[in-house]
Amino acid sequence: MRNSLPKAASLALLAGALLVPAVPAAAAPVAAKTAVTAAEPYSAFDVKVKAPKTARAGGKISYTIVATNKGPHYADAWFVGGQFPKDIDLRKIYYRTNIKGTECALEGRAFYCLLPQVLEKGESVTVIFDAKLKKSATGTQKATLGVVSYNVDQGMENMSKEELDRLGIPEYGFSKTVRTKVVR
Template structure:
């Protein structure tokens, strides 16, 4: 995922992440710029970088999750950015505290859907391996070179 600051000011308090689909294993692999930290609670995960995002600059986050084996149907996630308009000195407050104080925030989330496809349990006609080869002799170890011969 990529997040670009299109606003008139730098962004010093923003998170990249979102809501994961139901039926995921409790392991999330992620990668981002050096110093990025992540937090995962319930189905929500959020990551934040160590630096403010200047106007016109882009931040990124790669992540990988694994669905549980019994998950069926459609996996739906909401991914994007949450940003807060904070005053100077409020950058160490938690997200819950900022919401309690009524600080203006923006959710820019997009819904992502994928259909889970699994092979049929009894495909009918299965794969048949080829018959074994009789009198098989493995090749001898020879060296060959690809150099021109003088003629």
Template sequence: MLAGALLLPAVPASATTATTATAAKSAAVMDDPFSVFKVTLKAPKTAKAGGRLNYTISAINTGPYYADRWFLGGEFPKGVDLKRIRFRTSIADTECFLEGRAFYCFANQVMEKGDSVTMIFETKLSKKAKGVQKATLGIITYDVDQGAENMSKEELDRLGFPVRGYAKTAKTKIVR
């Protein structure tokens, strides 16, 4: 037992402080975003009840790294029928899904630093829509390990992968 203890190197007290500082710095680096997005959201200021209400979301990956798992969309207004949302984009193989009051789309495509994506969501308001309709839309991105880039959003959330959201809010007044 004593022979095993002699094999361990002696650690000076000052090394503990340096090690703690290095660990804190490493933890801070781990909290840095994997990729940061600049988001713009365009929506009409007014719309008629029962009329169209379309949103254009643009997101640019400003880096510092690529994004391999990202979702565009968000929470649409209460006056919009989520099952009737249509979208237009130049990205091939885009899939969309509902999650509560949110509607998200993704493409199995890596966005390098400097790449951008634009998606137009075409919606229709119910005839009963009134007041101000609020939408919070943008992009969410997951920092995933290699091999996990094909997982669903639900699985990424369940496993606790780091996620960052970049969203904008648009308010549209309903007029009669």
């Protein structure tokens, strides 16, 4: 599909995404000796995430995510973001990207952005998240960030998340975990 998902459907997809591959809900039972093979993603991503090794409590952490579509097809239903550390002030997460129309949403500790652009095989996108640590932050802060993509076929762009889930449309997570030590 070449058209991006509508805003409502896209943000509804975002609510359930957690950077872990999903198993299709409508999968048929498989005999004990048969190998289970999940559908391959329409768009697999190579993800690189950079974060500082140390940060001061109350200071800023910048996470840079570079996502490259490895194909085999173009990507048009995908999100960038992930699970932010426990001591990040969730009201103080900002993003930077050159893609206009980007919309972000927060669900628990997960912060995802829909980038309304078709990403052809071999193309990359960079998103920088600037987050503020709480003044009470201690220890090592762990973030799991990357891309979540969906195998959405042509003609499905107006379906709700509930309908996509009912049909068993698979989602795929491509993530990296980074750690930042809080120093005083």
